[in-house]
Amino acid sequence: MRIGDIARQAGVSTRALRYYEERGLLAPDRTPSGQRTYPASAVERVRLIQQLLTAGLPSRTILKLLPGIDAGQGSPETFELMAAERDRISATMADLAATRDALDRMIEIAHHPTPEHCPALREPPWTPYDAAGGAPAADPAAAGQVTG
Structure with a gap:
């Protein structure tokens, strides 16, 4: 399947698929002309990656989890890694x-x-101005500024 087909079926952008490839999460084959091709199982893989990203896991953590997921076995390290991400x-x-x-x-x-x-x-929110001396007055009453 081509990149656009996988993107449509998995509900992601082609840019997302390229990003997953850059991060080592998805490994397409290449045609002799360099175009990406994917097995039909890539749709499920992309949906899984999306679920893990939605759960707040960064791509570097997902990369560490994928071998255990692919093997169908969880290890103590896998659970520790997920617990650490939950704590984060x-x-x-x-x-x-x-x-x-x-x-x-x-x-x-x-x-x-x-x-x-x-x-x-x-x-006062400001200092009254002493017109005679050209400087702020030290005492508003002395400067003739206060009436009352």
Whole structure:
């Protein structure tokens, strides 16, 4: 089968198939003119690769898992590798949750600003200008800026 046929049947782009080949996940044969040809079983292989990618596994990890999958046997190393990937994903999720919580705090502050969080709400937000001396006045009342 040609690359376009496999791509259509597996529901991926031809670029994805080339990427899988670059990563060693898929090995097509080549015609004398250099065109890729695939066995019909490549459709199932591509769908499996897609499932593993959807599960969050990087292509380098998938490459390590494929020999055991092809042999139909799981090894302790295979399960350790998948558990390590699960731990990595869990840590990433925890980091993302912390980032989301920080953003939620910023949104709350933006909706309900206080002088503690917003310099513009502090008194005074600027230093009054002393017209006589050309410099900011040290005491707004002394500069005649405060009426009352």
